Structure formats: C-alpha cells, structure tokens
Amino acid sequence: MPDSVVTRFAPSPTGFLHIGGGRTALFNWLFAKKHGGKMLLRIEDTDRERSTEAAIAAILDGLKWLELNWDGEVIHQYGLAARHREVAEQLLAEGKAYRCYATAEELAAMREKARAEGRTRLYDGMWRDRDPATAPAGVKPAIRLRAPLTGETVVEDQVQGRVVWQNENLDDLVLLRGDGTPTYMLAVVVDDHDMGVTHVIRGDDHLINTARQKQIYDAMGWPLPSMSHIPLIHGPDGSKLSKRHGALGIEAYRAMGYLPAALRNYLLRLGWGHGDQEIFSTEEMIAAFDIKDVGRAAARFDFAKLENLNGHYIRHSDDRSLVKMFEDVLDYVPGRAELKAKLNDGTRAQLLKAMPSLKERAKTLIELIDGADFIFADRPLQLDPKAQALLTPESRKLTGQLLSALEKVETWNAANTEAALRSFAEENSLKLGAVAQPLRAALTGRTTSPGIFEVLDVLGRQESLGRLKDQTTT
Numbered sequence: 001m002p003d004s005v006v007t008r009f010a011p012s013p014t015g016f017l018h019i020g021g022g023r024t025a026l027f028n029w030l031f032a033k034k035h036g037g038k039m040l041l042r043i044e045d046t047d048r049e050r051s052t053e054a055a056i057a058a059i060l061d062g063l064k065w066l067e068l069n070w071d072g073e074v075i076h077q078y079g080l081a082a083r084h085r086e087v088a089e090q091l092l093a094e095g096k097a098y099r100c101y102a103t104a105e106e107l108a109a110m111r112e113k114a115r116a117e118g119r120t121r122l123y124d125g126m127w128r129d130r131d132p133a134t135a136p137a138g139v140k141p142a143i144r145l146r147a148p149l150t151g152e153t154v155v156e157d158q159v160q161g162r163v164v165w166q167n168e169n170l171d172d173l174v175l176l177r178g179d180g181t182p183t184y185m186l187a188v189v190v191d192d193h194d195m196g197v198t199h200v201i202r203g204d205d206h207l208i209n210t211a212r213q214k215q216i217y218d219a220m221g222w223p224l225p226s227m228s229h230i231p232l233i234h235g236p237d238g239s240k241l242s243k244r245h246g247a248l249g250i251e252a253y254r255a256m257g258y259l260p261a262a263l264r265n266y267l268l269r270l271g272w273g274h275g276d277q278e279i280f281s282t283e284e285m286i287a288a289f290d291i292k293d294v295g296r297a298a299a300r301f302d303f304a305k306l307e308n309l310n311g312h313y314i315r316h317s318d319d320r321s322l323v324k325m326f327e328d329v330l331d332y333v334p335g336r337a338e339l340k341a342k343l344n345d346g347t348r349a350q351l352l353k354a355m356p357s358l359k360e361r362a363k364t365l366i367e368l369i370d371g372a373d374f375i376f377a378d379r380p381l382q383l384d385p386k387a388q389a390l391l392t393p394e395s396r397k398l399t400g401q402l403l404s405a406l407e408k409v410e411t412w413n414a415a416n417t418e419a420a421l422r423s424f425a426e427e428n429s430l431k432l433g434a435v436a437q438p439l440r441a442a443l444t445g446r447t448t449s450p451g452i453f454e455v456l457d458v459l460g461r462q463e464s465l466g467r468l469k470d471q472t473t474t
C-alpha cells in the first residue's frame, strides 16, 4: 500500500447520480477511509453537449446526502484541457504519438472494412509512418498514440484478476481530436496521474478502457494505479437494471424515504460480504472493507431487502433524529408541502412523543409520515373508507358515551385515559377492542394507528375530545 492512498470518484454529469454511481463512490470512500487516505471528486464534464449544471448539482447533492464527503475542491475535467493537450504534444515530440490526417470518409471506410473482415482494430495505422509533408491541405490532424503492434497489454485487476489484451487487436487511439479537444481516454489518465490517484475503483463497464489507458500510462512512463473494476448492479432477475427495479437517481431514494445510512449499508452488501453480517455501522464498514472481497458476479438489486434494512435503521434511530429526518424529507416528497407548513414546536413535540410507536411500524420515512398523519389532520377529520364503514350510527352513539367517560379524566395521559376506558368497557360489558376500534376511527380517521392510549396522549385532551365530538351522534 502506498504511503497515502488517493482514490477518486469521477462521475460524468450527463445524468443524475445513479444508484450504481453511489455504490462506486461508497467503495472509493470506504477504501480511502480504511487506509487513512483521501477520496477526490472529479467531474468529467468534457462532453460539453451532454454535461449540465443541474446534473453536477444533483451529483454533489446526492453525495452529500449519502454522507460520502470528498476531500479538497471539486475538480472539473474540462478546465484541465490545456494540460491534456500538453501531454499529447509531449508524446508527439517524443515520437510516441503522431498526427493523423485521415478524413472522416477515410475513417468510415476503414471501419467498414475492418468490420467486414471481423477485425476489432478499426484504424489501420494509415498515418503511423507516413510523412506529414504529404498531408492533404485543409485537414486538421488528430493526434494518435503510437500503440504497440504486438505483444500483450496486461492489467492485474483487484476484482477481475489478470486481464490480458492482445495488442494486435487495439488500434492507435486518438489522444487529441482534430479540433484540439482531448479525448476522454487521455483526460482520465492525465488527471488520475496529476491528482496522485493511487487506486482506481470504478464500474466494470470501464474495464475495456483500461487497456487503452494502460498504453497511455506506459507511453508516459507513469505507473498504472491499482485497478479495481466492480460489477454493475443488475435487476433481481439478472437483467440490466431497469427503472422499475431501482435504476434511479440517488435523489429518488431520498424521496422514497430511505435513510442514507441504510442505503450505504445496502449498497455495501450488494456484491460484498463479510461472513453473514448484514448490518454495518460506518466504523464497522471501514474496518471490514476490502476491495478484494468484492465479487465478480453482477450484483442484484432487491427492493424488499433494502426496505427491510431501512426499517431496521428507522427502528434503531433515536426519536429526535427521526423528527429531523421527517422534517427534512418533506421537501422531497411530492404532495407533502402542506404538512411542512403544519410543523411547529407543538406538532414536533407530538411527533416526538408518538415516535417510539410510529418507528416500529415504518419501513421508510414515507410510511412514518403516513403513520403520523393523524397528528396533523384538521377537524373534522376526513375518514378513510374503512373508518367510515366502522363508524355506524350505533358506534357513533358509543363514541358519544366514550366522550363523556373521557371528559372526566383529570390529568390527561396514556395511563389515565386507559384506566377510564377500561372501566367504561367493564361497566358496559364490552371488550376493550370494541371500544378501541370506533375510538381509533374517530380520532385518526383510520382503522390502523399507534396504540389508542398513545394516540389520546399525543393528541392531547382538547383535540381528542374535539375529534370525538365531531363523530358523535346523540
């Protein structure tokens, strides 16, 4: 291991931070933390047409939400183009690269011929040894790497093992285009080198690029960083991850009410294991993580597992931080703006009181919000169809009797309302359940809720009695 480990996350801002990108960032972050190193962030915005400011903002926001903080300033690849050009010029000056004047038509014909002959080497080396003096007028040359024609390009990948390419199958790649813009291949190598990156951890869709990048490293005489290509995330059936199966931006997971800690834990466990341990605190993750333990098989995304894990994290979160998360997530949940407006010290205190019970039933923050709806409901309550059905004329009469019984409670709390309701049930030879159901419907507008005495306690005397009055017919 080098003295100081430097990893990097290098997203292209052509879309939002995808769940797979989040996992790549996590692995880079964990690896850096484990070795007391740094994780740098490089935005690969060289594709000017497809890169957007909105995507950059979403990536930064997604990483921050996942609590995967990078070290130092964000590096923008586009801003480093002059340095990329300088390296291409250096290779040119050293004879390790050359100018290629092939026209678009010539290149197209070359490609077609190669394909027809079943060759993967698409460029035929046309200008490799040709005298530039014979260059056609008006063609702006590209700069191509003078890649080895024979032998092998070998990379010892930490996840994929030894990967070997036959050089005869790799053509002389373009470093600088005719218009002077650097190619992605060149930019990545120069930046990783200049940033002092010691370990590259990225999706295995980039494995194919590694041979080309290794050739650039070799030409420059730079050491190749340690390479780890992690398998992509697939759908539960092994197919490419679809939207329905979770191919969403990180912000969608936030809006679905997942906790960052749960998502990190889930993403870690996707294709990486440590015995049969399922739950990892951040410290445990850092201690246990080793990139070499990442499997080579595609990881399969499983929403049900993520939900269960999230439920675990919610149950084990402290009540105050859940109130905070509840409040924060409202900005991202469509149609919940009105709830945000109802948050004040009073409702926050009610929420905190109800939290021990609410969190037992919620797998996501959305379920937590749904469970807490009764706190924020306006009088008279809108009853859901089940509650509506339950509140028959007869049970509305019962509600009236319960109202009178509860009005007598002096100090309003869960224990005293329980005592009052129990003695009411006894006196009237009713089961507690028969009393609790209409009460629940009248107090929450639903047929499921936290324990009824807790509901009474959370709502308080005035609101509880008011809600009962609203549903009472005498």
Ligand code: GLU
Pocket (backbone or CB within 6 Å): 010, 011, 012, 044, 188, 201, 202, 203, 206
């Ligand atoms: N920018 C590339 C991507 O978003 C990653 C390149 C790399 O990690 O080397 O897929």
